[in-house]
Amino acid sequence: MATPPQASPGYSKTITPQIDSPSPNPDRSPTVPATSTISPGAPRFPPPNLRKDQIPSPSIKNPTVLSPANGVKTGSPIPHLSTPPGPPVFTSPVRPAAVPFRTSPATPQPVAFSSGSSLPTSSPPHFSNGSVELQQQLPSAIEESLPNGESPCVLFSAQKVLKQKKQANVPSLGFGVLVSPGRETSPGPQVIQRDPHRCHNCGAYSNLYCNILIGSGQWQCVICRNLNGSEGEYITSSKEDLRNFPELSSPLVDFIQTGNKRPSFVPVTDSRTSAPIVLVIDECLDEPHLQHLQSSLHAFVDSVLPTTRIGIILYGRTVSVYDFSEESIASADVIPGGTSPTQENLKALIYGTGIYLSPMHASKEVAHQIFSSLRPYKLNVPEASRDRCLGTAVEVALAIIRGPSADMSRGVVKRPGGNSRIIVCSGGPNTYGPGSVPHSYTHPNYPHKEKTALKWMEGLGHEAHQHNTVVDILCAGTCPVRVPVLQPLAKASGGVLVLHDDFGEAFGVNLQRASARAAGSHGLLEIRCSDDILVTQVVGPGEEAQIDTHETFKNDISLCIQLLSVEETQCFSISMENKHDIKSDYVYFQFAIQYSNVYQADIARVITIRLPTVDSVSAYLQSVQDEVVAVLVAKRTLLRAKNYSDAIDMRTTIDERVKDIAFKFGSQVPKSKLYRFPKEISLLPELLFHLRRGPLLGSIVGHEDERSVLRNLFLNASFDLSVRMVAPRCLMHREGGTFEELPAYDLAMQSDTAVVLDHGTDVFIWLGAELAADEGRSAAALAACRTLAEELSELRFPAPRILAFKEGSSQARYFVSRLIPAHKDPPYEQEARFPQLRTLTTEQRTKLKSSFIHFDDPSFCEWIRSLKVVPPEPS
Template sequence: MPQFSTIEYVIQRGPQTPLVFLYVVDTCLEEEDLQALKESLQMSLSLLPPDALVGLITFGRMVQVHELSCEGISKSYVFRGTKDLTAKQIQDMLGLTKPAMPMQQARPQPQEHPFVSSRFLQPVYKIDMNLTDLLGELQRDPWPVTQGKRPLRSTGVALSIAVGLLEGTFPNTGARIMVFTGGPPTQGPGMVVGDELKVPIRSWHDIEKDNARFMKKATKHYEMLANRTATNGHCIDIYACALDQTGLLEMKCCANLTGGYMVMGDSFNTSLFKQTFQRIFSKDFNGDFRMAFGATLEVKTSRELKIAGAVGPCVSLNVKGPCVSENELGVGGTSQWKICGLDATSTLGIYFEVVNQHNAPIPQGGRGAIQFVTQYQHSSTQRRIRVTTIARNWADAQSQFKHIEAAFDQEAAAVLMARLGVFRAESEEGPDILRWLDRQLIRLCQKFGQYNKEDPTSFRLSDSFSLYPQFMFHLRRSPFLQVFNNSPDESSYYRHHFARQDLTQSLIMIQPILYSYSFHGPPEPVLLDSSSILADRILLMDTFFQIVIYFGETIAQWRKAGYQDIPEYENFKHLLQAPLDDAQEILQARFPMPRYINTEHGGSQARFLLSKVNPSQTHNNLYAWGQETGAPILTDDVSLQVFMDHLKKLAVSSAS
């Protein structure tokens, strides 16, 4: 046992409750979009376990809660989309009572559950056909939409009813509220924009000028719903597919605080949405969903360590104790967090500080210990406890400096700093975050760099630290901290995924991977630099959110000339196919499915590649023109070389 740091226990006692899936569907969609969404929902029913409970709420101008226990007739409860209701009002109107098990309960039949009396949430095996027909018969919202107006969409009330419904029937049970929306909420509590099309939805410019009139009120509404949902141990997924913004900025807390998924696309009729949605229901080798529910994470430490906080899809349980630090980083002031939705890649960043008890020195040769205890409901409905215990040697900051240097994990450090920066970016000004990151980077270089005072040319970083400044350079340019050219919804979407992905995926988001394909050898990773863009190369860039295939100028001309179709140029055909095959492999494995972009030299979508590479050659470096040293980038952004030169000057300066 000593070699295993993690042990998982299965709890045998206690009732096993079924999983609950509540679909909340926008009917103000175009006919084609609605049809595609209905087909995806019907497909998902076949992937659910037979005893899983499922419910349906549809919304447009009104909100309808569909009763699923009726045979042969469609019956629903209709709510006005302009009036917010308390949890008690919703439960009274729907005739819900808290589930209570009678003292003398007969043994339930196989696949029966004592709580299935709810008319709105029924086991899949009972209502599979009925619900499939009901979904098939769903019509577009019947209320007419006059020219120049947006459809009236009551997303805020629909979500409020969904939260109240589960609150009254299955508190503290694994449940997903899955919201499918094709536009912004335009009426009632949680509205993000009015119905006049001539008034556009808020932009970053409006937010900076304090012109986003609905934003604060809407955000407050969704935060209240998110906190109620988290208290009940349920999670909220948001699937937003539209060409314009849908209000993700205001609704982001629903997914962020409850551990739900956020998926953003152009249409429900795209493979991006269809395949991403299907992957949510993927199963492991035991036939169980790769998802878990209602988790609590408790962190315990030895007395030399205190917990500063966590950043990720969690909410604080406000459990104080001697191991909780007064200096908060992220969601702090607690040693326990609730994570309502988990999957195999869900990752939290946990921050600690080292404290000396009553000025007593930390014992040399001693070890600091941390234990993570995660209790959760597995998708097989079992309760499980996963315990991870780690211990690390203490090192003296003066005498054992080399030990500390050798043990530094620059990839993990970059992601942890980035998470903290992104967390702060939600509530602080962008330039302030960049200045804070720069200060931390300069301090690190002063502490661990080797240099002579006031001599930038003498500055060196050991291999353990050499990549860290490069990560910070790309982080400063990333869409997580730069909102220019991104809508508020896009920024919220990118930040949501960055706060929950594991180390490898997070690094790809910070510094995308670039692969080169050419006749000079097998595919190879190359520098994310403009010098890598050559005429006789094909490049594949993985940014996590996009997969970009870029054909160099010469390759693009050969392709247009059709050389790949001539038998004696078979090797050219294979060269063109290789990046496409590798891209497919990434597309099949990634969640959510990335956007696939196929472009070439001079193509309009080449901007996706040009905006990410380090601009080592720009229109200002005139010597680069006309040489085979890569493509010059038309930008005023500083290059990595200029950034590093400036960093070295500041690190060796006595004044900084």
Template sequence: MNTPPDLDSDGVRFNWNSLPVTRSELSNLAMPIGCLFTPLHNPDIPRLHTPLVLCTGCNATLNPMCAIDLVRRLWRCCLCCLENTFPLSHTSRLDVGAVPPEVQPGSSTVEYVLDRPPSCPPAYLYVIDTTLELLELAALKRTVLESVKLLPRGSLVGLVTYDKVVQVHQLGGFPATVCIAGDIKGYDTGRIQRILGIVGNRTRLWDHSQRYLSSTSEPFLSAVERLQTSKWESKIGERPLRATGTALAVTTALVSGIFRDFCAHVMLFSGGPATYGPGTVVPPSKASTLRSHSSIEKSDAKRYKSAYDFYASLLEGSTSISYSIFAGSYDQVGVYEMRRLCNDTGGAMVINDSFTTELFRQSFLAWISHIIQETIPGVSHVISTHLDATLEIFASSGLKVTGIIGHCRSLKEPGSCVHDEQVGKGLTRRWKMAAISPRHTYAVFFHVDSGHKPAPRELHFQFKTTYMHLGKMRVRVTTFTRPTSNMVDLVHGFDQEAAIVLLARLAVDRLERSFYDTFASLVQWLDATTIKLCKTFGTYTRGHPETFALGPTFTLFPQFVYHLRRSPFLQVFNSSPDVTAFYHHTLLRANAYDACVMVQPSLVAYSAVAEPSPVVLDETSLQPDQVLFLDAFFYVVIWYGSTAAQWRDAELDMADFSHVHRMFEGPKVEAAALLANRFPLPRYVMTDAGKSQARFLTCKLNPSGREGGIYGLVLTDGVSLYGYMREVTRLVVG
């Protein structure tokens, strides 16, 4: 993939690296101007222990794009062009003619460590479903006990368990738990806080007197070890009574009212759907089935809307709580209804078949430690998840932000750089991220005002990210510029990888924010966008399809759209709403590289007579004497051709057939390296040609053999890439 030069230092990647300035250019773009921004992308940046120098006009921060006048001790803001006086803290450096560090070359991204008193330490609350079977609960307890050792030093921990009744554990207090009925109709946050005895605590500063949270692990470990499966027996033909919604409501009330300036991460471990109390997604009777995509689109899922609204209402309790959901069940658990808890706060979402699997253990511990390794014990400790973050955006005059698509919440703060049209979470210049890490990437969209005379040669952007790190606040300021079409032609500034990722996020956001957009209508919207882009930037003679051609910066875009149409983000056949929510959640935080792999997987061929090489994602790549390695992000596949499988089963001598053994070992080494650095951990599949699990590979391949109405190696009713491009070309030139 082509990587713009500023990505390594600033974590910014635009779809249009040359910005339009005329009305006709803006109308022909076919997709909005946007960028992918990873705030904590680069750890090796200058860190300053001085106060921020702010513009008195627009409140932007001093940066290398600002003009400096050392004689008059003034600096001109690159965003609003206002002259400002340097503060006294910079006077000593200016006296000797030294340039302030924040304006030196290479300081496009700097981080300020603020000299503020330490705030309350972060808290991690475990919300555990006790309706699990005995083996499931035992495995989950072992993983939870193991995870506590990986938490940041000095963190607070708390425990909430639930079945039909929610139990808030008093760590070291008496009684051991405070019980709240699962059916809490009529209970508001204030009433829950009165039951817990924390009314009025929100005005208090943090201290060690709180009995529900412990700064030492011993009381928490003892409480987890004592956990037992639910004593409420399920009737024959009924699901366990599971008050998931009540448990989350109680935990939210606890965290939001326990202390002032308190931030926490809530981790839900659910073994099945909510069947009792608010947030119920299915009745206890097994005769009632869980909702499907079809029932939701037809408005036949009677409990979906009320459950979705209930879980969304929990976000109103506090902006400093992040939620993560870990599901361990062969059935759905209601993640689709709860998805906003994760998507709006920066939490994680992981779906597994069982808590007993090694895949769950490694995924959860990797999320806690943020170092994915095959053996977690003895892992070096690195803290890379930060809490209580905000992102503030500043822009040049005539440049307005329309919104963000990613794991954040709008703070609804207006400003001169805010556009009145909304894309994603818009109508604001500040957003809240309850949790943020180097894995979080945000899609930011802009609108360029075409009314400026004369048109500018370049436009400036500044992103200011404030977050808490080890009890102290840090501010990371990223400032960059982009030329306009007066300087660089639009065609040469197009980044097709960034464009397809932004387009995928736009599609997912439309599904997440609307109850009326269907998957089929979004596919039509994608096709219309592709056709408009090809019409504008392609070259062709009208009525002659053979003359159609795209420039090198656009060549791969229709191919990306073809694979996006077939991706699990838009194709939900044989996929549950919970799994779709998981796919969407992962896309909404992924960087450009990972998201491109999700849309169009990579395929590498290993041969006994040649070096490993990438091959096209086509059924013609299925060769009998090769081993293929597919990276589809959510799963990886090692596929053995029929001849290669025979060589493997023959256990050929290593000395005589070293080249064959290298062919077999190469994909395994590649898979191990990939699994060591990915979250969530992908499913690992090894299969042979013709076996049932070969479908994980063949479903991603272009069915080129279907041309002429004949089925090839891949049996599918879907259109081939050639057929898709032929139809797009016909509509473009027709």
């Protein structure tokens, strides 16, 4: 694997401080002092050294063999994910449909399946404007040592592109890119406060790869080869002077549109107050749930920035809107919940004397009083049957956010910067008023009612989006909330739906993180690439936008996506193919994201990437980023796994994929029918094996609602969260507070140790029985594990559930089922893939061996051999 051993973004991200986020989790028990914890002195994680000139590796690979005496410690400067090289991968291609863009789960389109190699390619206009010949003569802006480009916002599945169409378009492996439009970069991007130069022909932006005539200031577009003027701006006396233009020297730049729209743009934190947060709270909770919720809400109030305006709404059979105008009393206006609020109801609220949105600094005490005054549900009605008018409550919240300005004529409405938020705290289904479903599934008209409710909720989500409001729904408790009905509301607005066991810690953390997420609005992502490349599919939180720019740009063939919200934690997964055999040495990709940030500035972020083309399959494979490929594959696969039975079918396609990759890119074992998986991408098959067994496609998750929630999160999730949701990361606690990274195999369950397993939405802490028996040692180990778990997920949204348990407890099964069962494999195979075993004494190994109970799940090696593929050697 050609990956340079650099910081993985996963790690970097965990330590990049998040701008503007309030200090997390005051409600949590204080974290344990670091003394007994993790490798004091040495950095636990590599520093977030994403320097501009450095190409961050998106994939954590381990080029070195773990020495038996010394597993890779996270205390070392560069942690490696020592997941043993996995098996080879495979193939039956998921064929892109003719329409390239697919919104994530809601409206999946049929995907044609074929194992042939011909693809439905569209034939976009070919440019022949006579400027092609210029290509040879023009020097590019900066010729030498141009990075081929990667940015933390853009992760390609390979650093090279195969020239031959037939080889490049093998869909089992596929080529594509993950784009995170809102991702913070460190250091921040170069900011340019003037209008960008754009190609008159295709709309692409000038960039560091452009050929420039310094005498005339003309620049040649890398996408369509058109020659454009720069109004003399690029006229310089030498090529070196061009470096002074950030867009000609950096692959990522942010243009702040000054224009004349907001001449008095002031980037102050206060402007954030223009986008309020409204909490919409279920009032039908029993005592224990309510107590948890109250402490989460109190902690939330203490965490919110003083300038943030918040509103508080309760819903049950009615909607109560809390009024902050009384300084020391919790008082509320009550609206009936059975139907959508009438104009009279809303006018009374909006034009009345009450204050329903108030900055935290003015109303903190009142907010605490309101939350203290909440009372448990009194009637003798089962949880699931209580009247809850969630739909009406969200309508009222929207009306308050819009305020009187909603009545003003168009153009006068002042546009807030960023998105407003409605955060619903729900403990049960919406059973009353618009968008509701009957209490009982056995209701004779249930299917019809559900369909109507679903549609209504989706409409409400769209309405929220039109008013730049994101609706997050945080559910908790054991009462089924009817996920299919609530999901469309969150999704259509650009929000998320998250399930929690209770209203306690994880819920409280998510309440704070949901409110602290910086969200840009009015986002638009434009994708332009060299004429050799075709975008075949896009998965992510947006929809294809039909925008006619042809008056400005004659031949704009960009793929344009309207974003629901622009957030750090989101990502688009874009699949691409070669349209034909490529003749040129490089292909170019440009991603332009336009949005309004929370400070009301209009930003155009432009990222330009150049990748070299190659004939050699091996050179290509060496440039492949296994983890990015795994995430791209997983997103395409999950898009089609709409329900449990689809998910089972998708496991088979994973098998086919692994077989096909071995067949197309591997080598045949002499005198046998077996194929060897290509060693260059040895990590990939194991990642896919995890995908197949894990919560997204496997049988780990108990309820289909839960799987559906995970699937929706996953389809929009950033690379960092996505890769963890696909394959867990296993870290073993060591004496002295360090952690050793190990393959996520059940062989890690060694009785005298503690292990942290990070699976994205869940983090488990497992304490071996022998360790647990020693009180002092186990307390220190548990504290260290706990600190690590919190650090690993510090910036994650949603925050994971963190569970700790002892070996042999009933909860331990959550943990075991996520590890690859390798205990039945022969010792030489175990040692090859899990070298840490060699450090154990004979006695310890015997003990380990006897600790496993027998079950039928195949090990990784058994699985891949069943596909007639020889597992790749661990690298």
